[in-house]
Amino acid sequence: MNFGSFRRRLFIFLAVFGPATITAMADDDAAGVATYSLAGAKFGYSILFVLLIVTFLLAVTQEMGVRIATVTGKGLGDLIRERYGIRISLVVFIGLMLANLGTIIANFSALKATAMMFSLPAVPVIFGMVVISFLFVFKGSYKTNQNIFLLSTLFYIAYIISAFKARPDWGLALTSLVYPRGIELSKEFIFGSIAVLGTTITPWGQFFVHSFVIDKKLGIEKLPYVQFETYFGAFLTDIFSFFMIVATAATLYVNKIPLLSGEQAALAIKPFAGELAGTLFAVGLFNAAFMGIVIVSLTTAYAFAEFFGIEGSLDSNFENGRTFYFLFLLQLIIAATIVLFPFVSLFKIVFYTQALNGILLPIIFYFLLNITNNPNLMGKYVNGKFYNYFAIISSVIIICAALFTGISAILGL
């Protein structure tokens, strides 16, 4: 392989680069940041081992999604609709929409909390976020939106800086990835692990990476690059998660400071890591909320378009994409309104969302495995034997964890 061909491949990779990375980064939405910070504060470096496993699981499941998208040219919603009919599509869609709404609400509430930390009034901040998000999606084309998403991932560097400022024991941190030390297999730890899993591998994540790859309109010859990007994205996002966990582990866990909620991590680490680290943490949270709000709302809009056959693309103009954009805006408005009204228990909403996600995930994996094993749809890109074993084992782990979460949330454990 001479240098010319390497350069050519690099250019193709850069052209293809985007969807999987962005989806993975969106896992580091406000809820994600909160979860990782909490996990780090509670369990220290021992949770890093779980993070590594989760990263692999994320990569495998995303890869199936992008492969299906590139080979069949159809979204997950399209395929479910065509193979299982209207009634099942409706059930899945409603479940997805409600679960996504819960996630968007969680992001808005994190936004509200961050605003209050900066002593900013909540209402204008939330209103501003709704307006900015809508304009961003409505006015932007696929390309500009993708590039802005990618740029905003730079904000996550804030966490890297925070982590360094926390002066952690790097040796311990890095080795804990593969060799966990001091794990207490308590109920808390299991819940914590499942929370980490659940915030990384989500139903909306599966739908979004699928729809986003299709909206990018890539040809099948680009498949190897897309697959590579999937693994790249999964690892990238969890590198940032790594730093988030390390930041709180080195400051709060080590000093045995209890953390009540993830949003407070920014305040909590200040005494140990300095003003700047605290502020950066909060700024990162702001950006994470934006990513989560826009991307999850887009997921529902894309899903509706695929299930019910309307045009839905970031490149759509107003005429054709009316319903698509309207749906996007509607979710923002509903979520923002709910968050601004204090009598609604946000805690409960988050809980139910987790339960719903927990129930949806097994169903979606059933569809994914079904489709990737169907030679009529995938042609020669069907799951290879070993890959299938790995995929099935991953799915089983995820499904068990998801059901566990779902059931325990419902039973109020």
Next chain:
Amino acid sequence: MIYFSELKGKKIYTDNGSYIGVLDDLTFVVNGTPKITKIVIKDSRRKFIFISIDYLSPKTNGLQQETIFISDKHQTSVIGENEMFVARNILDKQIIDLVGHKVVRVNDVTLQDKGELYITGVDIGFLGILRWLGLANLLSKAVHTPFNIHVVPKLLSWADIQPLELSQGKVVLKKEEKKLKKVRPEDLADYLEITNITNTHKIIKMLDDEQAIKVISNLNSNTQKALFQITKIERASKWISLLQPDDAVDILLLVSRRKREDIISTLSDVKRLELMHLIELSKISSIGRALTTKYLAVSSNDTVSEIINKIKKDTQDFPVLNYIYVTNENKQLVGVFNLHELLLQKDDVLVYKFMMQNVISVHLKTPQHIAVKKMLKYRIDALPVIDKSKRIIGTIVIDDLSQNILEKYE
């Protein structure tokens, strides 16, 4: 008007009361009018039974009753070669709305009973979705009574749609061919870019050569490449030899080297030389890539009527003819004129008298954007490409370069 959603799931018994199963699907003939031929029943063991619709008991009102009765003496069969399923092949699938020029999804299928049962069309509207949930009537009443609004289903007639997916591979849909002929090649190309490549291949094979070529030349390069990769050599060669040479060369450069060599080796000698020559030129520059050899060059001593005869004889297969170039005995470019100027002259006028001598031209190595600037500045949509001795190599038209310009702006 009978909706398929109302039929699905109905219980089916024989005349003497024994239960067979529920209605799962229907089959219809593909050639000609879509007549329903068989009922597909799912029995209690989840097996599918095919029964011809002729066995419907004469005692009952056919399929519109609550329960459906089949004659006791029915026989089971299988799906025929020229039959397709209503639910498995049409329902929930994407189709081309030939009237509205877009791709839509089928929510329900409409049927009509005029002695025999036929498919009349599809429902692509929201009401179709509600019907599956049993809510369609509810919505109609809810909106009609207080507001006096009639909720109408959004229906498309069978004649105005084209299924995107043709699952029965061996079947040639005769009626579908006629429908496809009505679609403009540019629009059909848009639809074919959306569907998967096996389908694209099937549909293009159904068209006659002339239309197939037009559609192929309108496809984007990804689809062209994928299409030619899966097309057999004989058909691929035929298409390549029928395409405009510059389009053919573009495609040949897209496919794998193996495929390219296979196709070229089966071309006629004349064609092979022409295309190889163009391939060589296309390796030199972007002007070379856009070059076509379909131009008309006349001698400066030709008369108007001789030129008109030449046009009639030699330019049959030109995609467009706007300019005619004039060359001397050494084949060097000395002048140009357009059709308008030609037709304004008397028949016996010699061309050197009215041709434009200051010819705007480019070379093979001229950068693309300079060529475009010239075409825009002098308001001409084609330029001759000359070599160092001022001999014509070929011409480029603005269409081929405009694609590249468009990409820069997107």
